[in-house]
Every structure is written in C-alpha cells, then in structure tokens.
Amino acid sequence: MADGAGMGRDGTEGDAVALDEGVWQIDLGFRGRRGVIAAYLLVDVGGDLTLIESGPTTTLPALRAGIRAAGFDPARLTSLLLTHIHLDHAGAAGVLARELPGLVVRTHPVGAPHLVDPAKLVASASRIYGDRMDDLWGEVASIPAEQVVALADGETLSVAGRPLAALFTPGHASHHVAFWDAARGTVYTGDVGGVRMAGTGYVCPPASPPEVDPEAWAGSVARLRALAARRLCLTHGGPFADVEAHLDGLLPNLAALRELALAELRAGADQTALTAAIHAHVAAALGDAGPDALENLEWATPSYLAAAGLTRLLTKRGEV
C-alpha cells in the first residue's frame, strides 16, 4: 500500500508511509501520538526486512502492525541497524532478537557490549527515568552475543539490494551512527541530525545526558553536510527534504540552549527552573506550530533531559 494505515493482527492500527521504492517510515505511536518516534523499514527484493531503529519495547505492537500495514511479515526481519542504544531507539532490540533468533543487530562497537549485557544501560537510564522506566520503555532484554555485530566507521553494508554506509557521528552520544544510502540520497540521522516535528521549522538538538559534546556534534554535522543528501530521515520527526536549512539550524540551536542553560545556572536556577526555561525557549522557537507539536517535541526530547544534559556538560567544562 502506498500510504496509510491497516489493522494489525493484535488490533493495533499500523502506520506505514512509503518514502521510496522499498523504504517505509513506520510511526511507532509512542504515548499514543503520531510523529514522536519512527523506525524505517528497508525491504529486499527477496522479501528480507531490515529495520533502522526498533523503538522501545512499549511500541513493539505498533512496530509489528506498521510492518504489516506496509504489506510485510514482521517474522521476515533479518537485520536491525541501531543509530545508538538509547532506549527510545533501541529498547526493543533484545525482545526482537529473542523472538527472531536469525535477527542480526548492528551498532557502534562502544554500544554493542551494552546490548549483550544491558545492566549498565538500564542502571544509567533508571537514574534518569526512575520509576517511569517500565511505563516508558518496557522490557530491556539482553541479546545473545552471536546476534550482535559491531559496525566499523565508513563500513558499507548491503541492505535491501543497495549499499548503506555506517557513519560514526558523535555529539548527541559518543557511540552514535548515521546510515547513508547514497543511491537514494537519504541519510538516517538518528539523533545527531536533531529532532523536528513534521510541519515545523525548529530543529531541536537533543541535549540529553550523559554525553553531549558540542565540538564532536559540529564535526558530525559537517560530515552529514558533506554528503549533499536529498533527504534526512529523523528518528524523531520523520523525513525532511530541506537538508541545508535543517542542518544550518542545528548547531546554532544547540548553542542557544547551552547559553540559556549557562545563564540560568549562573543565576542560581535549579533543575526545575532550568527545565521550565528550556520548555519556554522551545515553545517560543516553535512559534505558532501549535500545542500538539510542542507536546510531541517534549515527548521526543524532554526539556528535563536537556536540563540534565546541559548541566552535566557545563559542569564538566567548569563553566558553572
């Protein structure tokens, strides 16, 4: 089907949009909302399926329904590519790998061991999300080591009959990978390409803890820019074709958030006050996009996470 929705066997309505030949955007319906978290489905001529991002376990029914809505059987998944291991991108990888023993999961070599043994990942996320861990993300299962493959920077995979290059792109996370489909002019940006809600112009850099690194991020944006892509496919927000304008906004918007956090913290703001200031800043940046876009953006990249991430950055750099 070219576009739209179909009812999955578990009763969840699937949301799949065809982006290109053999490429589908699957909305994961996170928190019952459209446009917050997406996965991308790449389909081989032989019918083998590759996913870029799994989303969290809480949205697995929507992922499966979306694959079915696109006209495919989720049991044909053979390959999962993860831009990084944060739970909103990769949380369901372990459950998927358990269901599908033939599934191979590929990610950055620094992230790969945490898929095999997610204890540290879960502990770190629990410090951030506390008792909301299960409600937000669901089960985080370990993946048998033989199902996990570490990517190399610049490595070109053959996916859905086309080459797909893995580009190490730190900044949001040190272990971040973007995937570049040169034939289709499409780059799957994970979080390094920012977060942007459909129909809006504001590109929000997800400044979540613990690893935000503005200088590394700038290097990664330069790397993305050099691709001269025709389309950016964001995990949080979907595809965008105004590639240059989008990338132009990312680093200045990160700098603005950092300046805001610096001023607030130096004026004595606590995390609650800084979170409110960031939320107000983001709301103003979105302009008249409407409350839905603002709420979706908050679910995709919460202000309290940016507050924590920027506080950590500025403290580490000795600026506060």
Ligand SMILES: [Zn+2]
């Ligand atoms: Zn992330």
